[in-house]
Structure formats: C-alpha cells, structure tokens
Amino acid sequence: MSTGSSASARATGCEFLLRAPLGVQTPEDFDADVRLMADAALQFARGEVMPVLDRLDAQEEGLMMSLLKKACDLGFGAVDSPAEFGGLGQPKAVATRVLEMLSPNGSFATTMGVHSGVGQTPIALFGTDEQKRRYIPPLARGDYMGAYALSEPNSGSDALSVSCRATLTPDGANWKLNGTKMWISNAKWAGSFIVFAKVEGERFTAFIVEREHPGVSVSAEEHKMGLKGSSTARLVLDGAEIPRDNTLYEVGEGHRVALNTLNLGRCKLAAMALGQAREAIHQTAKYARERRQFGRSISEFGLIRDKLARMASNVFAAESMLYRTVGCIDDAFAAVDPSKGNVAEQNRRAAEEFAVECSLVKVFATEALGHCVDEAIQVHGGFGFTEEFPVARLYRDARVMRIYEGTNEINRLFAFNRLATKGGLNAALDAEPTTAAGALFRHAAMAATKLDTRTQQVDAGLSDLLALTYAQQSVISRADRMEASRHPRSEFARACADYFSFLAGVAAYSRAAEVCARVGGEPPVTPELHGVGSDDRIAAAVLEGSQYPL
Numbered sequence: 001m002s003t004g005s006s007a008s009a010r011a012t013g014c015e016f017l018l019r020a021p022l023g024v025q026t027p028e029d030f031d032a033d034v035r036l037m038a039d040a041a042l043q044f045a046r047g048e049v050m051p052v053l054d055r056l057d058a059q060e061e062g063l064m065m066s067l068l069k070k071a072c073d074l075g076f077g078a079v080d081s082p083a084e085f086g087g088l089g090q091p092k093a094v095a096t097r098v099l100e101m102l103s104p105n106g107s108f109a110t111t112m113g114v115h116s117g118v119g120q121t122p123i124a125l126f127g128t129d130e131q132k133r134r135y136i137p138p139l140a141r142g143d144y145m146g147a148y149a150l151s152e153p154n155s156g157s158d159a160l161s162v163s164c165r166a167t168l169t170p171d172g173a174n175w176k177l178n179g180t181k182m183w184i185s186n187a188k189w190a191g192s193f194i195v196f197a198k199v200e201g202e203r204f205t206a207f208i209v210e211r212e213h214p215g216v217s218v219s220a221e222e223h224k225m226g227l228k229g230s231s232t233a234r235l236v237l238d239g240a241e242i243p244r245d246n247t248l249y250e251v252g253e254g255h256r257v258a259l260n261t262l263n264l265g266r267c268k269l270a271a272m273a274l275g276q277a278r279e280a281i282h283q284t285a286k287y288a289r290e291r292r293q294f295g296r297s298i299s300e301f302g303l304i305r306d307k308l309a310r311m312a313s314n315v316f317a318a319e320s321m322l323y324r325t326v327g328c329i330d331d332a333f334a335a336v337d338p339s340k341g342n343v344a345e346q347n348r349r350a351a352e353e354f355a356v357e358c359s360l361v362k363v364f365a366t367e368a369l370g371h372c373v374d375e376a377i378q379v380h381g382g383f384g385f386t387e388e389f390p391v392a393r394l395y396r397d398a399r400v401m402r403i404y405e406g407t408n409e410i411n412r413l414f415a416f417n418r419l420a421t422k423g424g425l426n427a428a429l430d431a432e433p434t435t436a437a438g439a440l441f442r443h444a445a446m447a448a449t450k451l452d453t454r455t456q457q458v459d460a461g462l463s464d465l466l467a468l469t470y471a472q473q474s475v476i477s478r479a480d481r482m483e484a485s486r487h488p489r490s491e492f493a494r495a496c497a498d499y500f501s502f503l504a505g506v507a508a509y510s511r512a513a514e515v516c517a518r519v520g521g522e523p524p525v526t527p528e529l530h531g532v533g534s535d536d537r538i539a540a541a542v543l544e545g546s547q548y549p550l
C-alpha cells in the first residue's frame, strides 16, 4: 500500500511558518489499496456498529469486545504496528484514515482509537523486542483490549504529578505498584495497561501491567454524559506485583513515553473527531433535505446552506492539516535507521518533531467537531433536542474530545510555548508570511514578544493564529494539488479552500486584534477577504449526496 506522499525533502517541525509547502500528504494521495481498506472500514462501521448503538450505549455484555475482535480480524486493530509482531506495518497516514472511517460513533471510535493507539504505540515505539513479541500480537488479533493509564483523581492536566508509586521487591525481581488511575478508557475490557508511576516516589516511569497481575482490579463504570458505550473506569493498583521486565523504556524516562505517545495520539484523536464530524454532516444534510417549512425545503434557506458550508469547510481544513501532519510524521519515522543504534531514542525524536502540529490539529479538529454537532442540532430544530434523531448522541459523545488527550487549553498553551522555547519563533518572525492568517500571526506575535507581555490569554490567542496559519496554508496547498491532478472533486476543494480562507481571515483578524489589545500593541491591518461567495457551491455539493463529498 502507498500513501503517495510526494514530499521531495523531509519537512521539519513548524516549517509551515517559514515557507509554503512543496508537497504535502493529502487523502487524495492514497493508492487504490488504501482506499479499499478505508472503504472496508467505513462499511464495517456502517454495517456492524451503527445498527447497534443503543445496545452499545447500554454496554450489553460482550458486544463491544466482539465488535473489536471482528475489526481486528479485518486488520483494523494494528494497522501501523510493526508487521514482524503481528501488525500490518503500514504508515501512520493509513492507520489514521482507517480510524477516521471507523469513527462515525464516538464510543466505538474511542474504544478502537485507544486500543490501536495509546494502548499499543508505547510498546511499538519504546518496548524491547521481547515486550513487542509478548503484547503486540494478541492486541493486533483482538484477544484482549489495550488501555493507557496516566490520569489520576488528583493528576489530570498536571500529568507528571502522579502519586502512583513503584518500588522493587526485596529480591529485585518485581515491582510493587500502589495507586489509583482514573478515567481509564477500555478499562472494563482491557488485558494490558500502559501505567505510569514514580519509582521511589521520584522517577516517573512507564510499565506494562496485565489485568491478571496480582493486586490489579478495575472499579465500577463512571456515569458519563456521553460516550456511554465506551468503558471508563478506575484502575486500582493495590500492591500490584508486576515483573521487573515489564518496565517500559527506562526508569525515570516515563515522561518521554507518555508525552510522545500523546503527540501521536492527538492525530488519532483528530481522525476520530473527523469521523464523527462526517456523520454530523451526513445527518444534517439528510434532515435539511427532508424538512419543509414555509412551503419549501429548509435546505433552500441561505442560513441553513451556510451552516453546511461552514461545517464542510472546517472538516476540509482539519482533514488537510491532519494528513499533512501524519505524512510528515511518517517521513520522520521512515528515517529511523536501526544501524544507527538506539531505535527507541530515534523513535522518540521522530514522535517529538511535529509535536506543535499535533497539538494544533487536535484542537482544531475537535473544535471543528464541536461546531458540526452543535449546528447539526440547530438544523434539526426541536427534533434535534430529542432522542428520536441520532444527532443528540453525536452531540453528547463529541464533547469529551476537547477534554481528553490533553485539554484544548493545555494543547493551546503547549503549542505556542514549544514554538517559543525551542527557538522556532525568531525564525518565524523573520520569514515572509505565506497566508493572510500567517501575516496576522506574525503581527500579533511580534507585538507580544517585543512588549514582553505574554500571559496565558495571549499565548492561547497566538496558538489559535498558528492553527489558522497552518490550516489556511494546508487547504490552499491541497486544493492546488487537486486542481493540478484534475481530481474530480477539485472544484469542491477549491470552494472549501476559498471559503475557509475567508473564514480564517475573519477569525485571525479578530484573534490578532485581541492579542494586540491585550499587550498594548498596534492593532492589525484588516486583511483582504475573498472567497465569501463559495459557500453556496459547497452547500450544493454536500446536499447533493447528503454527505461530506471527499
């Protein structure tokens, strides 16, 4: 299978601030085999998952596990895990596309996303060969689920402050783990957990914990507002005894495992958000076509058409950012060379390189989803507020995506701070912006850094400007490439790129003006705004097939 990545030279993190992209990964680059697999994933979600959502939400005994097993039998459970250990060994872009297509429902998406992502990735990237041999094949087969246990009752965003403790037994053969992990997705069904604890109360370390290890138990399910089909429970470690060989990576280096796993996990989360956003567009367009008021279909009203156009443009932007990012990450992993030694360390660097982009994509895609499900309810009117239509569940399920894998506040702060502290900011301020949003970012960032008046509010505003810059550049580049290759949907792509650029210009101007006002800098110049007329063409394309057309 090929992702058709056309990047002529390997990109580096935050390069989008320095120059226009030469060639970036887009979903249109996938070859026929990848498209076939993505289509099979979508058919699986539609045929096997969507008809049983009520039963899934009731957590019917055995149902989620049997669906996961079926998905694993089709190869969807370990698409990017190493082939020599039972995975398919495919690039992350392929795994991302498959997960996106598996994700019209949030509960199933979360279960699969955790199982195939944060439940396996730490072992694939940081595990010894023996650990990979022991754990990846059963996870790939779906013999049991994988889970990731970082959060605790008193340690959420401040993830490295865990109070879970690990001490060696007197003979040095085993670890004893004590503590409680909270909010653990898949906990009810998981056979293995990636657990983080402090050795002797200080050295933050990752461990592979099996459900069958003595002293391990799972508490009752949390009563959640949504995502009811996904298991979320506490993992209780009461003197849990695990072999010393189950230390994952090095003692005291657990933060590298945790944070880099989350970098990659954020892209998977964005894929899950996009799968749900596609479903929201589908349900909204279908309803808009059917519903009549004032003697006409409501899909004829300008305000309804504009909602569909905004939903589709934002999804187009999130998708363009996501596949560009995973394409860059795949290139970074392709450069890992076992002959250069310490593969885990090389993997760590590859996973870290695009950390800023991963955070921007996570925030942008989950907020695009939030916008889509909100408008989905609005277009359904009063019926949207009932359980009679599927959008109420979509709305409830979507909300958590702005909270887990790092809240959107934490990701916003991280993205700009990392750019500022890793030295990329000065180069970005010296470079000529390639988009309207980029020019507004530079103006606001210059004001904030010159006046040295950064606060969290300022950093979050600059982070939004970074995201809009990355998004605008990505949509233009994708539409250009689709036109150049005479893609049958290139007109739709151009309309989305134009309309998104219009929306991004307005949003970036507002954010830049706010940042400048906060730091006492010169207000920005109003950008030239084009593309406002494209919304109707986008709405027409969405309504034609009652779906996001790409």
Ligand SMILES: Cc1cc2nc3c(=O)[nH]c(=O)nc-3n(C[C@H](O)[C@H](O)[C@H](O)COP(=O)(O)OP(=O)(O)OC[C@H]3O[C@@H](n4cnc5c(N)ncnc54)[C@H](O)[C@@H]3O)c2cc1C
Pocket: 114, 148, 149, 150, 151, 153, 155, 156, 157, 158, 182, 183, 184, 185, 186, 224, 227, 232, 400, 403, 404, 405, 406, 407, 408, 409, 410, 456
């Ligand atoms: C359904 C569900 C599934 C989950 N699955 C998992 C899982 O599988 N594994 C796992 O380990 N965890 C999981 N989590 C936990 C999730 O990652 C945490 O909820 C999240 O990291 C936030 O932590 P918290 O809930 O303690 O909120 P807090 O950290 O207490 O944050 C509360 C609020 O304060 C804000 N805030 C915190 N610090 C700052 C700061 N420095 N500056 C500005 N604002 C700040 C936050 O953004 C948030 O708005 C899950 C959570 C849910 C709800």
